[in-house]
Amino acid sequence: MATKQFKNEKIEYYKKQFENAKVAVVTDYRGLSVEEITELRRGLQKEQADLTVTKNTLFKVASKGSNFEVIEELMQGPTAVAFGYGDEVAAAKILAKFIKENKKGEILGAVLDGKVLSKEEATKLASMPSKEELYAKILGSVNSPASGLVYSINGVMSALVRAIDAVRQQKSA
Numbered sequence: 001m002a003t004k005q006f007k008n009e010k011i012e013y014y015k016k017q018f019e020n021a022k023v024a025v026v027t028d029y030r031g032l033s034v035e036e037i038t039e040l041r042r043g044l045q046k047e048q049a050d051l052t053v054t055k056n057t058l059f060k061v062a063s064k065g066s067n068f069e070v071i072e073e074l075m076q077g078p079t080a081v082a083f084g085y086g087d088e089v090a091a092a093k094i095l096a097k098f099i100k101e102n103k104k105g106e107i108l109g110a111v112l113d114g115k116v117l118s119k120e121e122a123t124k125l126a127s128m129p130s131k132e133e134l135y136a137k138i139l140g141s142v143n144s145p146a147s148g149l150v151y152s153i154n155g156v157m158s159a160l161v162r163a164i165d166a167v168r169q170q171k172s173a
Contacts, residue, residue, distance in 0.1 A: 007058060014062030017052065021083040024111045025092045025122060026074040029053060031104040037080075043094050048086030053079075067114040074109040074116065088112060089128050096126035 018024070029037065041051045056075040063069050071081070084091030092110060099105050110122035117125060129137070 010054065010058055011062045014052070014054070014059060015066070017050070017083050018063055018066040018068045020085055021068070022086070022112075023084040023088045023091055023125075024068050024071055025082040025084070025095055025125075026071065026108045026110065027080050027082060027095055027099075028078065028106050028108055029080040030078055032102070036102060036104070040095070040098050043098065044082055044091060047084075047090040047094060049082055049084045049091040049094065051080055051082050068111050070114065070116045071111045074111070076108075079108065087131050089125060089130050092122055092126035093128075093130070096123060 032040070037051065037053070044051050056079060059075055059081065060072050063071050082091040082095050092107070095107055099107065107119060107122045107126070109119055110117040110125060112125070
């Protein structure tokens with residue numbers, strides 16, 4: 001049986017997680033072995049995320065006064081929470097991929113910017129591109145007109161050089 005001091009230490013630890021996290025994805029971990037949970041944790045840690053399994057009551061107490069206070073709605077039954085500290089999409093993306101590959105567990109919802117995302121919305125969050133992918137797409141979009149302009153000018157210049165060369169060859173013949 002956990003002592004009150006142990007519970008208070010856990011609550012303080014969870015409060016720090018809530019303070020630092022950008023997103024919290026709630027998942028049902030039933031059916032997962034310890035090895036599978038460890039594998040999932042390692043995958044999440046590579047993307048600045050973490051998985052925490054605890055008693056729902058401790059999470060509810062720790063979330064009070066934070067942007068994640070609404071997580072209480074999702075904490076039903078055995079749950080684990082994947083906290084994303086970097087990219088808001090990464091934790092959901094890794095969880096969804098893991099669930100799809102192992103056919104165990106499910107995403108119950110998420111909390112992002114103080115709002116609860118339903119199971120469907122959290123799944124859609126997992127399918128969104130990451131920040132890096134979005135930056136690359138924006139950069140490509142910005143770069144595309146400039147590249148087109150360069151190619152067009154280069155094409156006109158090449159045509160002009162070929163025309164001048166053709167005139168030179170005609171005059172020298």
